[in-house]
Amino acid sequence: MAGRNDTKTKILDAAEKLFAERGFSETSLRLITSKAEVNLASVNYHFGSKKELIRAVLARYLDVFMPSAERALVELLDNEPQADLNKIFSSLVAPLLELNQLRNEGTTIFLQLLGRGYIESQGHLRWFITTHYGQHLDKFVQAVSNSAPHIPPADMFWRLHFTLGTIVFTMASADALNEIAASDFNEDNDIEAVIRRVIPYMAAGVAVPVDAH
Amino acid sequence: MAGRNDTKTKILDAAEKLFAERGFSETSLRLITSKAEVNLASVNYHFGSKKELIRAVLARYLDVFMPSAERALVELLDNEPQADLNKIFSSLVAPLLELNQLRNEGTTIFLQLLGRGYIESQGHLRWFITTHYGQHLDKFVQAVSNSAPHIPPADMFWRLHFTLGTIVFTMASADALNEIAASDFNEDNDIEAVIRRVIPYMAAGVAVPVDAH
DNA sequence: GTCTATATATAGATAGAC
């Protein structure tokens, strides 16, 4: 059943850090196995291919995050059926931060992986995510739509993808942006601070009245 | 002085399409030269290296877009010094669409390249853009800041990067999103329609009051 | 300026001994 320090886990731990920092195609199996201090051939033995390793890395986070996010959403709507968009987006904060208990820098790594997954891989990770976690996603979309009933479905479709872009790009660039913010504004933003900055931006954008023109 | 169909131009034309579609590191010089129908060695003869080719591809757009965007901004502020954020962002629409006259699908390609440049290359394209076109960017940032004086500079920094992410991710996914929108909502959005959808979203996000909490 | 041929490096993947 695998302890926490077997070869498979060591590979996943090293791989997720490197993938998040450098992207998938810029990270070689040789780099991963040398950081993990395991043999090069063990990646193919345990995962079959690099592509499968990438999926395993993502799944390890999504399997924790998706159910947790859904529980948080259900709980919010139970207590507060008329919750506004800010509250709905904010319900994701705790599940995201829990990932830091799972692993060091877990939240940042997860969001960066998600961003890279959507941008870098030509659609196959997008497919993987929507087919494996689509039911969770649907509930979230439904909750957002209900809380902004003045937005027609087609506009909501576009705006939720704008939102995905906002969060995903921000997280993929988070390290670079944090460096600039530190030097230009003397700020030290941790991942939670960035998340809390982006939520009002996204909520405002999703809910803004649709222009008639 | 180079006609419009010399080897150098053929390489740039083929490269920008492939870079926009697949990303920089997923696009080999072999693929570029075969699409361009030129010899492999000509890339290094004309550009020196792949890295320099990437910069040249980006520069060919930025050299047109940046001055044009600045002229449009100056004109807007001359006519309407108190222009709101929607108007300021909208001033970019014409300069963006002009890129379609420069080359087929120019607008989409430019925005996708910009996104890839920010995400994929570990900082060196970001550096290239800000050092070569920083003066244009500063004027735009200044205009946005003036029109939303209630947003502190550090918040504005973050929000403008959120905005960059929104537009860039949307454009990188525009083809896939348009297909979905066409089948689910019976809509046919061209690039201009998408840009006009995203502007109110971004303007609302940038201007939303900063939460005190 | 353009070509062929090749140098050089690095990638993912696998065979087979242990």
Add this chain to the structure above:
DNA sequence: GTCTATCTATATATAGAC
């Protein structure tokens, strides 16, 4: 399950003939 050694493919880049 882990190792060494290697296969095979593909990458960027360059030397040198034309």
